[in-house]
Amino acid sequence: MSKKFPVISITGSSGAGTSTVRDSFQHIFTRDNIDASIIDGDAFHKYERQEMDDLIKKNSKNCDVNFSHFSPDANLLGDLANTFKRFGATGKYKTRRYIHTDEESRIYKKETGTMTSWSDAKSDLLFYEGLHGAYVGPNVDVAKHVDLLVGVVPIINLEWIQKLHRDNRIRGYSQEAVMDTILNRMPDYMHYIAPQFSRTHINFQRVPMVDTSNPFIARDIPSADESFVVIRFDDPTGVDFAYLLRMLHGSMMTRPNTIVVPGGKMGLAMQFIFTPLIHELNKKRKKSWRL
Numbered sequence: 001m002s003k004k005f006p007v008i009s010i011t012g013s014s015g016a017g018t019s020t021v022r023d024s025f026q027h028i029f030t031r032d033n034i035d036a037s038i039i040d041g042d043a044f045h046k047y048e049r050q051e052m053d054d055l056i057k058k059n060s061k062n063c064d065v066n067f068s069h070f071s072p073d074a075n076l077l078g079d080l081a082n083t084f085k086r087f088g089a090t091g092k093y094k095t096r097r098y099i100h101t102d103e104e105s106r107i108y109k110k111e112t113g114t115m116t117s118w119s120d121a122k123s124d125l126l127f128y129e130g131l132h133g134a135y136v137g138p139n140v141d142v143a144k145h146v147d148l149l150v151g152v153v154p155i156i157n158l159e160w161i162q163k164l165h166r167d168n169r170i171r172g173y174s175q176e177a178v179m180d181t182i183l184n185r186m187p188d189y190m191h192y193i194a195p196q197f198s199r200t201h202i203n204f205q206r207v208p209m210v211d212t213s214n215p216f217i218a219r220d221i222p223s224a225d226e227s228f229v230v231i232r233f234d235d236p237t238g239v240d241f242a243y244l245l246r247m248l249h250g251s252m253m254t255r256p257n258t259i260v261v262p263g264g265k266m267g268l269a270m271q272f273i274f275t276p277l278i279h280e281l282n283k284k285r286k287k288s289w290r291l
Helices: 018-031 049-061 077-090 102-108 156-170 175-198 241-247 263-290
Strands: 007-011 036-040 092-095 119-122 125-130 148-152 202-208 227-233 252-255 258-262
Touching (some): 007 018, 007 077, 018 036, 018 125, 018 148, 036 092, 077 092, 077 125, 125 263, 156 175, 156 202, 227 263, 241 252, 241 258, 241 263
Parallel strands (some): 007 125, 036 125
Antiparallel strands (some): 092 119, 202 227, 252 258
């Protein structure tokens, strides 16, 4: 962890809704004039799309289906840990971009499913959004280099609905292909993704109040107003729950470290929760430079 150059990590599986949290942080960065850079976890995939697809098919034929984008072996997690470590010490880092859509392909002049070249950058704060921001394994510890860890974990059926709609409508994948991906990733999700949410400082879990029993026939994603959000703090010390309950109408405490808020107030809740945390990180950063 670093005080001079803080690292914030938003961790969630594909389709979990981490972009909503990213947008909330971006608003704070812009409003408070904080020099922050955002890196995408997809930049640390080890393989481009065609090579990854070929490896998954090969493993499947060998009855080894435990290989997916969730797998440590499919990602440059050592590089990710070193990126966080280097940034914490110097404010410098390297990143690249995974090309998902035709629009990105036109912008970066690269085929979809490929990577751009690595480039150097620097800033005062680094914001990561991806699959492995709180990963800890036998030889790699990403989490220890992060100052603020946030998990985004919708209940599993909602997560699948969100992934199906995103990958089908935005990225152009067939529903059958997305369902195959979900099935193939399940063992890796249990072994490598879910354990990360026990290491996060704060978790956001959206729970729909409508029937999502069969996520594979859902015509739309349950709206924010059709949901509640369960917010769990690893350490509730210093959290002003009375203030949150007063400002977030319809919210309630369910455990000493857990508050539940209406889904439509999720963005507002993030502003109330994250703003003082970012200000504290920024305060410590400035103080460290004066020492």
